Structures are given as structure tokens and as C-alpha cells.
Amino acid sequence: MLDIRWLEDLVVLAETRNFTKASEIRNVTQSGFSRRIQSLEHWAGTPLIDRRRNPFELTDAGYRVLEAASETLNRLNAARRAIREDLDERNRCIRFAAPHVLSVTFFPRWIPAIQNRLGGTRLAIVSDNLPGCASAFEDGSVDFVVCLVDPSGAIFRTGGRPLPMEGCRYVTIGRERLIPLSAALENGAPLHPLDVGPRRSASYLAYSRECSLGWAVEGLIAARSDLPRLNNLYENSLADGLRTMALSGLGVAWLPLTTTHNDILRSRLVRAGSPDLDIDLEIRIYRPSHKLPSRAENLWTQLDAAAPSLILTPPEFAALAEPAAAAARM
Template identity: 30%
Template sequence: MEVRWLEDFIALARTRHFSRAAEERHVTQPTFSRRIKLLEEEMGTSLVNRQTLPLSLTPAGEEFLGLCEQVSQRLRDTRERLARLAEAQANRLRLAAPQSLLGHFLSEWLDGYHGEPPLEPYLRATGWLVDDYFQALARGECDLALCYWPRHDELPAVDRQGCQYRLVGHERLVPLSVPDGEGRPRFRLGTGPREALPLIAFHPRGLMRAAIDAHLTRLGEAPGFRVLNESIQSGNIKELIGLGYGLGWLPERLVRPALEHGELVLAGDARWQVPLEIRLYRHPAPRHSGLEALWQSLPTRVDTDDVP
């Protein structure tokens, strides 16, 4: 049974005339009559008394008409609700961000945003590498991308697709270890020549890994590491560090509670900390009409005092 047959039957019951109902439904009379016949066959009984003038409905037809009207009204209501949902969804700006920014920066940042259009985190992006964000902006998969960025802009070749950015915050990567029995780091940087330190690392093609490597090169005293695991997700790295497998760098906002409770400790002094910017990127040819107004409302400068 097709839904349009129900609308056909309602039109026939209203006009009591095949040709007028067919005209109302924008089909030929033979086509309309055939659809009513198919509806009767589907229901297994006659719904229309064709012997009267004007035609009338059989008792079964009268009963069926009430059901048709209920179903038709529910379908109209559902279409309207879905249209409103689609409109609301289309009005939202999709913002892509890594997992650590979603949980420990974005919610705080959004608390200060009360404008239109509304922003919606794009959760498919939590496992992306840096190139993925710019490619998604270029093809319109997301409208904005919130990214960590090395403060000294030391990155391998990244095609930013001509994207523009605003600086919206600061962060730093801090080296971490579980404490030993005396509360000192089990694995510690800057202790001079020794066996390679076990490292829980970021993905080798990720921005965090590039920022850490560049910072260690700039220090000129990079220790030897034995990489045990590589991951895109900060949460995975934090878990393995917490289990005592090795040291690793993580955003300070992410690990602040663990540091306060003594679950993790810093594995080195301040010189091992990697400064980062938090940047909000957009494509120069946005597909959302509300993006430009939002962009112009953003501050053009963020003080470094907001480093955690």
C-alpha cells in the first residue's frame, strides 16, 4: 500500500466524484480510478459504492476514511517537525575539535558565547589528524575547526587550504609520570645519560608529536626514548601513563585533576613544557551565512595569562 492512495481516498470521499478527485490529485481519471481499485484490493473489501450518484462510501469505506485522515494528519505533523529539525540543524555551525579540547576547553569557551547561530560540536572529528581538519573545512564537512598549534609555528608541511584563524586560547603540554613511593616521578627528564626512557607518544603524523619533537630539538638536550605506544587520543595516553608504563606529554587542562590528587606528577621542570596556541580556523569561502558575523564578533587578541 502506498501513502498517496490514502490521500486519494480522502479526496474521493470529499468530492464524491472520480474526475474531480483526480483533478485535485493532479492525475488522470483512469490512473486515479486504478489507484482506488488497488487500495480496495489491498484492504480486501469494497470501499466505494459506485452505484449511487453522487458516489458514496460503503460502511467499510466510512470506517477506513477515519483511519486515513488520522494517518494523513500524523504524516503532515511529522513532516513539519522534521522540517523544523532540519532547519534548526542547517542553522547550526559545526565545530570540529580533538577530544581533549572538547572536554577541557570547548565547554568553557562556549559558556562565553551567546550569539547566533548556535555552535554544535562535530563529534566525528575527535580522532582526526591536523590535515583532516583543513580538508574537512575545504569540503564543507564542518564550518569551524578548533585546533592546538605550536606557539612557534613549527610544523611539517601542512596544507591549510587557505584557512584563516583566530587565537582563542593558550595551552601547554606538560611531561608526566606516575609517582614513585616517595612522590617523585618514576620516569624523569633531565637526569643526564641513562637508558632510554619509556615513552607513551602521540601519533607520529599528529600535530602534538611535531610540537614536542620541535621543542626538544630547540632545547638541544633531547633524551633517548623507547616508544612503547602511539595514539591520537590524549585520553589513551593518559591512561597508559597512569598505569605506570612510561612518561608522556599531555595538555595541562586535561591532567590538572590528576596532578592535584597526586595520581600523576610532572616528569620534568618548566623547560620541558611545550607552549601551544588554541586556534579557531575557518575556510575563506564559508558555506554558512551566519559564520561571518560570528567571526567578526571574536576577539582579535587573547592574553597569554589564560595559560592554565
């Protein structure tokens, strides 16, 4: 088996052209150094040093091995430097994976709060759908997953396979609410009401199958036999895309309160159904079972110790949800 030290020995020997100097540089006895060169020659199957000459010369085979050794060592050293730089960067930065909607609605409010606790620690957020976040969590490319979880657990059940976060420790750090919203008629009533009754129908704006918010909505719809027939008119993986279509009057969509509170306040969007069709969601941060880099562990320790006082409840819940709901029902 080839020993990388033999390649390093050959490079130093080719530079010094002297066994004594080379052995000193390599911090090994001259006899030990000579044995390692001989081991390399045995591996190559031919002499690499022409010892009949004074000073000695490399053989043709020696030059070929030297060229390969230099290239291999350069590439290995470059890889080692890159790995160490990546590890240093990882230790300096706490990395999160989160669905797109949380990158827009939650993190801009939450990051300043935790930066006050962590000082100058850098934070990085990878935005993806929940399966993509789960994959990043599973392969260790992020420290934490921050995601939305509904009370019924439909978000964890509907993904097609168990998510790696299930069973892992978590802390609840925020709240969100999905509300069925529609554009309004001139009298303020919803353009696409969710009036109960099997003979009624409504145009429905749905989340794409890969979107975890849609899993929560579909779980509610499946459990409510009193809802009208929903005609799936349009799909989008992003809540903002569905909001735009709802504002255009194309249908009803379950949309996050934090992204629509201004629309509700200005009556551009109104409730399409009663408050019992709302879906309350927890925002949770999940950690893996293995030990994290020191700064990530420090964050987890603080979150775990301070819960539930660190739960971020959007002011829209108190300031807008009930007044807007009352106005929409008038």
C-alpha cells in the same frame, strides 16, 4: 538534448488527457505546449501520442517514457527537497571540526560563552585528527576548524602535506599546555625522570603519528639534544589513553594540563622534567576565504572584533600549574 520540462509536460498531459487543460496547468500556450510534446517525440525517435483516437491515447513508447519520466521527476524532486533541507539545516547550525582533545577540554567551557552571544544558534562539533579536520575544512563540510598550534609551527610542518588552513584568517581563542608527566615514587620524585645526559634513558609514551599533539612533542624532542634517550614503549592517538598508561607507571608522556590538573594536584602524576620542557599551545579558530552562512559569519565578526578579550585561559594555568610544579620538584 532532453529538456526536463518536456517530461513534466508529458506527465501532466497523461493526467488530463487534454492538450488545452494541460497547457493551462503548465502555463504555456497550447501551440507552445504541442511543440514541446513534439520535441519530446523527436528526442524519443517515435510518436508518444496516438492522435488518431478521441480522446487520444499514449502509445506503447509513450507509456514507457511516462514511466521513466515519473520515476526521474520523483527522484529529482526528492533530491531537491533533501538538498534544500540540508541547506536550511546548515544555515541554522554552525559546524566546527576539532581534534578529539579539544572536544573534551575546550568546547565544554567555550560553547556556553559564545551561546550567550549567539542566542539559540545550534552548534555541531566533528571530532577527528587534524588531517581529518583539515579535509572537512577543505571540502566545505564544516564552517570552522579549531585546532592547537605550537610556537615552533611543528604541528603545521609535520603533517606530511600543507594543511589547507595555513594562510587563512584565524583568531586565537584559548590556550593549552603540554607537560611531561610521570607516575611518582613514594618520595614524590618521578618514576620516569627526564634527567639530562646522553647515557640516561626513559620509557616514553608517544602520540600516534596521525595525532597533531605528537607533532608538537616530536618537534621539541628533536630540538633538545640534552634529553635522555627515549624508549618508545607505547603509542596512542588520544591523550586520555596516554594518561591512563602514565598513571599505570609505564612511562613519561606530554599531556595536556587541562586533562591532568587533578592528577597533578593529588600527586598521582608529577613533572618528569623542568618547566622548559613544557609546550605552550594556542587554540585557534580558522575560517575559509569564501563567505560563510550568515550565522557563522556573525560568529566570526564577533570573535574578530573582540579578540584578544575572548581568549579562554584555563584556570588550571594559574591555580594549579605553578603550585603543582613546585610541589613536584620538592
